[in-house]
Amino acid sequence: MNIPSRVKLVDVGPRDGLQNEKQPVPAEAKVGLVHRLQEAGLKEIEVTSFVSPKWVPQMADNAEVMAAIQRQPGVRYSVLTPNMKGLEAALPSRPDEVVVFGAASEAFSQRNINCSIAESMERFAPVVAAARAAGVYVRGAISCAVGCPYEGDVAPERVELLARLMKEIGVQHIGVADTIGVGTPLKVQRALEAALRHYTLADISGHFHDTYGQALANTLAALQMGVWQYDTSVAGLGGCPYAKGATGNVATEDVVYMLHGMGIETGIDLDKLVDAGQYISERLGRKPNSRAATAILNKRAG
Numbered sequence: 001m002n003i004p005s006r007v008k009l010v011d012v013g014p015r016d017g018l019q020n021e022k023q024p025v026p027a028e029a030k031v032g033l034v035h036r037l038q039e040a041g042l043k044e045i046e047v048t049s050f051v052s053p054k055w056v057p058q059m060a061d062n063a064e065v066m067a068a069i070q071r072q073p074g075v076r077y078s079v080l081t082p083n084m085k086g087l088e089a090a091l092p093s094r095p096d097e098v099v100v101f102g103a104a105s106e107a108f109s110q111r112n113i114n115c116s117i118a119e120s121m122e123r124f125a126p127v128v129a130a131a132r133a134a135g136v137y138v139r140g141a142i143s144c145a146v147g148c149p150y151e152g153d154v155a156p157e158r159v160e161l162l163a164r165l166m167k168e169i170g171v172q173h174i175g176v177a178d179t180i181g182v183g184t185p186l187k188v189q190r191a192l193e194a195a196l197r198h199y200t201l202a203d204i205s206g207h208f209h210d211t212y213g214q215a216l217a218n219t220l221a222a223l224q225m226g227v228w229q230y231d232t233s234v235a236g237l238g239g240c241p242y243a244k245g246a247t248g249n250v251a252t253e254d255v256v257y258m259l260h261g262m263g264i265e266t267g268i269d270l271d272k273l274v275d276a277g278q279y280i281s282e283r284l285g286r287k288p289n290s291r292a293a294t295a296i297l298n299k300r301a302g
């Protein structure tokens, strides 16, 4: 086993977590969440997306949120940019990183970004080139890496194809995403192995939704392969607007609890992280969707 001694977590709660929220979430609450996450020690935060406000109205305040964040040195702020229009809108906000998001399934690509996989690469190529020319790091997300809400099981060969296509257009890092949380440990390992044919462990992250309660097991399976970067979502926020029924990412609190218990460093203060999760959950009028956060809050309450 190749378990890393240190893991980097990217909290995607403000973007992936809140994008699907039905109630309006004020920009000020999103900014408050970002501030609490950086206070808890997160070194990368996925803040928002520059996508069509008709498709994802919750992210329409993207520039306002980016402008209001008080940036901390050493923290990276990433945003999603599906096309040149998104990148041009995002660049004035000075993101450290942009994310192009493709899918290993044709049907999901069509529903999510309204184009085929081949067309998505044509759209992403100039985005990647322009972002890199502007000194902005480019990450790529491979959605539906193990299963698709419209096509069912997704073969590892599809992930390999997407990884190759992303490599060819200059994407620097890829996230292997179980968008609908149907993956189980061996399937996730096969998907990661496929991605590792084109990227190294330094340039790959896992992104696991927890719909079937498998996300921690999948994280452990990925850790055993040496994968040391993961997207997680504080308070287990989230779900994708184009993946009906899928729940949020694995809760950051649960992953941090597991990693610290294994003696793996994250640089994150779990108590402050629980505070961040409680803050946004209160703003949304519900309890954090994290077992570790619930246990810690119960213990605090005595």
Ligand SMILES: CC(C)(COP(=O)([O-])OP(=O)([O-])OC[C@H]1O[C@@H](n2cnc3c(N)ncnc32)[C@H](O)[C@@H]1OP(=O)([O-])[O-])[C@@H](O)C(=O)NCCC(=O)NCCSC(=O)C[C@@](C)(O)CC(=O)[O-]
Pocket (backbone or CB within 6 Å): 016, 019, 049, 050, 051, 052, 053, 055, 056, 080, 082, 083, 085, 086, 087, 089, 101, 112, 113, 114, 115, 141, 142, 143, 144, 177, 178, 179, 180, 207, 240, 241, 242
């Ligand atoms: C990709 C598009 C824009 C294509 O949408 P389209 O309709 O094919 O684009 P278009 O170029 O034909 O433009 C149509 C209209 O959208 C506008 N438009 C066009 N682009 C932009 C932009 N960037 N920002 C703002 N506006 C934009 C454009 O100006 C035009 O406006 P109109 O003339 O009708 O008023 C659309 O399909 C879209 O926005 N989709 C949203 C996708 C999304 O955000 N999905 C959720 C995030 S992905 C995810 O959650 C998965 C991930 C990453 O977390 C990993 C995982 O778990 O799998």
